[in-house]
Amino acid sequence: MMKQIYTRLKPIITSVLAGLVGLAGGAIIMALWGYPPIAAYQAVFSSVFGSLYGFGSTLAQATPLILTGLTFAIGVRGGLFNIGAEGQMFLGAIGAVAVSLISLPVGLHLIVALLAGMLAGALWSMPASILKTTRGIHEVISTIMLNWIALYLGMYLVIDWLGDPGRAEKSISAAPTARLPGMLSGTSLTYALVVSVIFALIMFFLVWKTTLGFELRVVGQNPGAANYAGINENFSVHSTFILGGMAAGLAGALQIVGHPPTFALYADFSTVRNLGFDGIGVALIGRNHPIGVIFAAIFFAGLNVGARTMQITAGVPLEMVRIIQGVIVIALAAPELLDFWSKLIPGIRNWIGELKGSS
Amino acid sequence: MEILTSFLKIFIISLNAMVPITLAAVGEIIGERAGVIDIGLEGILLISAFVGTIGAQSTGSPYVGLLFGIMVGLVIGIIHGLISVYLKGDQVISGVGINLFGGGLMAFGLIAVWRTPGHHVVPSAVRMPKIATPFGGISYITILTLLIVAGVYYLLTRTKLGLKINVTGEHPRAADVAGVNVEKIRFFATVTGAALAGFGGAFMAVDWFGVLTKELAAGRGFIALATVVFSKLNPLLALLGGFIFGFFDSLGVWVSSAPSIKQVIPWQFILMIPYVVTLLVVAGAIGRARFPDKLGEPYRRE
Numbered sequence: 066m067m068k069q070i071y072t073r074l075k076p077i078i079t080s081v082l083a084g085l086v087g088l089a090g091g092a093i094i095m096a097l098w099g100y101p102p103i104a105a106y107q108a109v110f111s112s113v114f115g116s117l118y119g120f121g122s123t124l125a126q127a128t129p130l131i132l133t134g135l136t137f138a139i140g141v142r143g144g145l146f147n148i149g150a151e152g153q154m155f156l157g158a159i160g161a162v163a164v165s166l167i168s169l170p171v172g173l174h175l176i177v178a179l180l181a182g183m184l185a186g187a188l189w190s191m192p193a194s195i196l197k198t199t200r201g202i203h204e205v206i207s208t209i210m211l212n213w214i215a216l217y218l219g220m221y222l223v224i225d226w227l228g229d230p231g232r233a234e235k236s237i238s239a240a241p242t243a244r245l246p247g248m249l250s251g252t253s254l255t256y257a258l259v260v261s262v263i264f265a266l267i268m269f270f271l272v273w274k275t276t277l278g279f280e281l282r283v284v285g286q287n288p289g290a291a292n293y294a295g296i297n298e299n300f301s302v303h304s305t306f307i308l309g310g311m312a313a314g315l316a317g318a319l320q321i322v323g324h325p326p327t328f329a330l331y332a333d334f335s336t337v338r339n340l341g342f343d344g345i346g347v348a349l350i351g352r353n354h355p356i357g358v359i360f361a362a363i364f365f366a367g368l369n370v371g372a373r374t375m376q377i378t379a380g381v382p383l384e385m386v387r388i389i390q391g392v393i394v395i396a397l398a399a400p401e402l403l404d405f406w407s408k409l410i411p412g413i414r415n416w417i418g419e420l421k422g423s424s
Numbered sequence: 425m426e427i428l429t430s431f432l433k434i435f436i437i438s439l440n441a442m443v444p445i446t447l448a449a450v451g452e453i454i455g456e457r458a459g460v461i462d463i464g465l466e467g468i469l470l471i472s473a474f475v476g477t478i479g480a481q482s483t484g485s486p487y488v489g490l491l492f493g494i495m496v497g498l499v500i501g502i503i504h505g506l507i508s509v510y511l512k513g514d515q516v517i518s519g520v521g522i523n524l525f526g527g528g529l530m531a532f533g534l535i536a537v538w539r540t541p542g543h544h545v546v547p548s549a550v551r552m553p554k555i556a557t558p559f560g561g562i563s564y565i566t567i568l569t570l571l572i573v574a575g576v577y578y579l580l581t582r583t584k585l586g587l588k589i590n591v592t593g594e595h596p597r598a599a600d601v602a603g604v605n606v607e608k609i610r611f612f613a614t615v616t617g618a619a620l621a622g623f624g625g626a627f628m629a630v631d632w633f634g635v636l637t638k639e640l641a642a643g644r645g646f647i648a649l650a651t652v653v654f655s656k657l658n659p660l661l662a663l664l665g666g667f668i669f670g671f672f673d674s675l676g677v678w679v680s681s682a683p684s685i686k687q688v689i690p691w692q693f694i695l696m697i698p699y700v701v702t703l704l705v706v707a708g709a710i711g712r713a714r715f716p717d718k719l720g721e722p723y724r725r726e
Contacts, residue, residue, distance in 0.1 A: 094529075098536040146516055192703075200707050205463055205516075206653065207706075209646040213699040221692035342527075345520055384531035391467075391525025395503070398521055399513035 087393030105379040109371025121252025126366035132316035133344025136309035138353040143305030144285035149208025150313040151341025152215030153186040157317025160185030174242040186314015194306035236330040245323040257323025269355040436560040437674035444624035446666030448648035451620030458613035459593035463519035466645025467526025469625035476626030480550040489630040497622015501615035512722035543637040552631040593716030596723040
């Protein structure tokens with residue numbers, strides 16, 4: 066019984082430990098440059114939990130991270146290392162902005178905008194998928210190149226085709242008929258969060274409870290067995306890319322239709338940049354599981370929101386957060402981390418020994 | 425005549441642009457031949473550019489800067505090697521972490537050290553001297569890179585150590601039985617590879633660009649990975665690949681200084697060139713690359 070609990074808890078404990086290693090690593094770097102680590106972390110904590118505004122902002126920031134985290138998580142489940150959420154998300158945002166050029170009734174307009182975002186994201190994932198299945202090109206290379214191409218293509222489209230005639234620095238705003246309403250007044254939180262969580266649950270159902278999802282996971286875990294079982298591996302790879310692309314595209318679309326006050330894309334892409342890359346860390350901490358991804362996204366978003374307060378009150382550059390995220394991911398790379406630690410600290414070893422022994 | 429001058433100018437810039445991609449790619453080839461993949465090249469380029477600049481500016485010598493770059497590459501290689509080889513961890517995830525860390529450190533460091541969120545210009549006094557030509561300066565490190573490529577090619581194809589490295593990646597069990605210390609070979613191959621990438625990063629800071637920005641690496645670490653695929657793990661082909669990618673990289677740099685072309689083609693499409701070319705070259709490379717059989721898999725003794 067206890068052993069079962071330990072096996073179930075182990076991934077969570079490992080993630081929490083990695084989080085702590087990341088915070089410790091960040092503290093060391095801060096101390097090296099003479100910043101106060103404790104004051105910085107206090108600022109992070111108080112800004113997230115100290116006010117309704119902070120908490121609302123955290124959830125608003127978590128919204129796209131849930132989706133870009135899903136892109137990577139679904140990829141891993143399907144045996145891919147899809148780090149193309151960044152570019153797929155850019156194109157999703159472009160798709161949602163482009164839909165504002167047409168006029169449609171309330172409700173329908175919103176649905177069309179979200180679908181356009183998902184479609185654009187899925188389409189942008191296809192070159193990587195096709196290169197993988199026909200030429201054997203590893204997706205790490207192709208998706209990164211596509212991310213850069215998407216960035217410049219997106220900047221071109223925003224400036225030359227979708228620009229706001231009145232304000233050169235941004236695109237046209239989403240039409241009022243295509244916007245998501247606010248969820249918590251006084252904060253930037255909108256019903257985009259609900260859309261994002263529902264999408265995560267649908268993905269959970271699709272990947273864990275359907276035949277398509279089962280085949281996808283078999284290909285991910287054991288391509289040889291998949292071949293024996295008569296599973297069409299190429300079809301599965303395409304599905305994995307498309308589902309991931311849809312998630313990333315939706316993230317981009319929600320950053321438009323659910324992102325007050327401008328409901329638009331900036332010419333420098335400042336409101337969407339790095340959300341795709343953050344998704345990688347989110348997925349890894351969330352153990353590539355949709356439910357884990359939701360919580361991990363909130364953790365990452367909390368760090369991002371707290372970083373701004375940290376910059377103001379403790380003077381620590383907010384880029385510190387990316388260092389912490391990097392250390393967390395490096396720590397997660399070693400799955401034996403927990404065992405390694407337990408060897409170092411006798412207390413943990415004894416405790417784990419008890420858990421294991423009392424099965 | 426004007427066309428010839430332009431061509432020679434692009435050629436000279438390409439010789440510079442070739443260096444970081446080739447060094448990172450050749451380093452990666454050593455590691456991958458031994459069975460360890462390191463996708464953290466982008467991060468290493470950034471970290472070593474940052475630390476290399478600190479080294480150069482605090483001592484006033486670009487050579488110390490280069491040494492700092494190599495040393496910090498070495499340190500990251502040790503971390504990646506420990507995780508991949510001894511802790512039997514996930515090599516790809518470790519590489520992602522290194523990339524995230526590197527991006528963060530550069531952005532943080534620009535503010536923490538030089539109080540600038542944008543870019544830091546490396547003082548010309550601590551930049552490497554160049555061989556002057558009428559069409560631009562050629563770096564001494566370009567020549568050194570050619571020697572390194574030749575040396576690594578010789579090491580991997582003509583020496584006993586090279587044989588050990590290849591067997592370790594291809595068939596670690598056989599290597600183990602033959603008395604090769606698989607973990608040691610893998611670890612040192614990884615560390616050496618990361619140090620070469622570190623050299624490339626420091627080169628970008630104190631030699632070629634002389635400017636630090638958040639996006640200094642601009643995907644070159646991943647272009648180096650593409651170069652490895654293109655080269656089929658052959659250092660000589662990696663040099664050719666590095667030059668091809670360097671050429672298209674330079675084309676963008678050169679075009680952006682030629683206003684007549686900018687009027688015809690939007691600047692965004694010019695900046696896209698290196699990435700589009702990388703995709704096309706990798707997709708069009710004749711025949712699939714064959715990677716070592718046990719690439720990316722930790723070796724466990726039974």
